[in-house]
Amino acid sequence: MPIRVQLDRVLFERRMSLTELADRVGVTIANLSILKTGKARAVRFSTLAALCRELECQPGDLLAYEAGPSDEPEDEP
Amino acid sequence: MRRAGRAAGAALTAEGRFMRALGPGSVSSFLKIILDVVYGALWIGVVAVSLLVLAALLFSFNPSLLDDVSLSSAQLASRWPAMTGGLFAAALYMAGVLLIVGRLRRIFMTLTAGDPFHPDNVGRLRLIGAILAALELGRYAFWGIGAWLLTGVDKARPTFSLTAWFSVLVVFVLAEVFREGARLRREAELTI
Numbered sequence: 068m069p070i071r072v073q074l075d076r077v078l079f080e081r082r083m084s085l086t087e088l089a090d091r092v093g094v095t096i097a098n099l100s101i102l103k104t105g106k107a108r109a110v111r112f113s114t115l116a117a118l119c120r121e122l123e124c125q126p127g128d129l130l131a132y133e134a135g136p137s138d139e140p141e142d143e144p
Numbered sequence: 145m146r147r148a149g150r151a152a153g154a155a156l157t158a159e160g161r162f163m164r165a166l167g168p169g170s171v172s173s174f175l176k177i178i179l180d181v182v183y184g185a186l187w188i189g190v191v192a193v194s195l196l197v198l199a200a201l202l203f204s205f206n207p208s209l210l211d212d213v214s215l216s217s218a219q220l221a222s223r224w225p226a227m228t229g230g231l232f233a234a235a236l237y238m239a240g241v242l243l244i245v246g247r248l249r250r251i252f253m254t255l256t257a258g259d260p261f262h263p264d265n266v267g268r269l270r271l272i273g274a275i276l277a278a279l280e281l282g283r284y285a286f287w288g289i290g291a292w293l294l295t296g297v298d299k300a301r302p303t304f305s306l307t308a309w310f311s312v313l314v315v316f317v318l319a320e321v322f323r324e325g326a327r328l329r330r331e332a333e334l335t336i
Contacts, residue, residue, distance in 0.1 A: 098336045108334035 071131045074103045077122050091121040172255060179249050186242045193235040200228040226293075233286045240279045244272050261325035269319035273312050280308045 078088065085103065089096045094114060101107050115126055122129070247268040254262040 094336065101334060102336045106334060107336045108331050110336050114336050 068105060069133050069135050071133050072102055072105055072107070073129055073131055074099070074118075077124055077128055081122055083122070088118070088121060092117040172252070176249075176252055176256070179245060179252060183242070183245045183249060186238060186245060190235065190238045190242055193231055193238055197228060197231045197235055200231055226290075229290075229293075233282070236282065237279060240275050240282075244275050247272050259329075261322060261329040263326040263330075266319055266323045266326055269315055269322055273315035273319060276308065276315060277312045280305065280312070 078085065085099055086096060089099050092099075092114070094117070102110065110130075115129070118124075118129060119126060251260075251265050251268055254260055254265055
């Protein structure tokens with residue numbers, strides 16, 4: 068996925084734990100972990116807005132584009 | 145006025161009850177009962193036909209076992225191979241239908257579990273389509289072999305069933321719809 072999630076960095080800068088962010092945003096830790104590790108396929112605007120609100124940042128602070136091969140999953144047979 | 149409103153409310157309630165997708169009283173629960181009954185009946189049928197095939201094979205090897213029957217041993221000896229073949233074809237047909245109903249029941253299980261677009265359902269639907277096509281081809285083969293081996297059968301030629309092939313097409317199209325549904329499901333799972 069050429070979109071990289073920089074949640075780790077923003078969390079470190081804010082000195083905030085994933086658990087605390089999950090409580091504030093209302094998203095499960097498991098889902099935030101998926102987002103943090105870059106396994107997420109998509110992010111809802113509402114989730115992004117809640118993350119930006121709690122982390123006091125812009126979407127651009129959380130997401131970055133890196134040119135590279137797309138790793139779209141193969142369709143199941 | 146109040147009575148009319150109450151009647152409309154009852155109709156809405158009744159409609160809501162009948163339009164439920166899952167749970168008791170829903171269309172799916174009704175279909176599930178039908179599938180379960182058909183599945184049970186098919187198993188009984190397959191077992192019965194298999195026993196008849198075994199009996200026919202046994203008697204075709206030794207027609208004298210049926211000396212008590214009014215037909216002569218010679219008549220029986222000439223008819224048993226055809227009867228055995230017919231029963232064998234019937235057993236194969238029922239086994240095919242049994243496989244279809246079995247896969248339909250598994251698809252239904254995923255529906256009642258609230259996960260109808262499970263990736264496995266794509267393969268199940270494709271298998272159902274393939275079995276339907278095989279059953280239809282088997283019907284032509286059965287009649288072709290029968291007309292070749294037996295005299296008098298050529299008068300009853302099998303008709304080309306457009307409905308059967310249309311059903312195969314519908315099932316394969318549905319399989320593709322489910323494949324896309326499974327893909328969307330996978331995406332939704334990883335949407336935060």
